[in-house]
Amino acid sequence: MHITYSSIPVRELxxxxxxxxxxxxxxxxxxxxxxxxxxxxxxxxxELPPLYDVAVMEGTSVVIELSEAGIRILATMRTFEPASTIQAMRIEKVDL
Known part of the structure; x- marks a missing residue:
């Protein structure tokens, strides 16, 4: 999956x-x-391992929780091409 970040602070984190x-x-x-x-x-x-709890929110927004740590990754998803299964993720926020 291709990952981008919504801001410089999120990328630095x-x-x-x-x-x-x-x-x-x-x-x-x-x-x-x-x-x-x-x-x-x-x-x-x-394709993510089962240790992640993935919840699809409104539209293309997702929340990925690391069950053992309580870390949440808030992201927006998109597909590269209409016929492709490869997705891109833009991480909006990471919090505890």
Missing amino acids: CECGSTSIRKLGATNATLLQQALADLQAAENLA
Whole structure:
């Protein structure tokens, strides 16, 4: 899955280890990095491992919860092409 970010602070939280550790703690920062790696490896939400609770909200909005940590990833989904199963995700917010 292709991942983009809604803002520079969200991108820094997701991609900068020191920022995520400072804001989420070391354990939660590691779990977030693992979740992002799983999202990048998956072609679509159906391929995510069962440890994630995925809820489709209004339209293309989704909430992905890491059940063991209480971390929520709020995102907007889109498909690259009408006939494609490969999706793109824009992460809007990450919170505890």
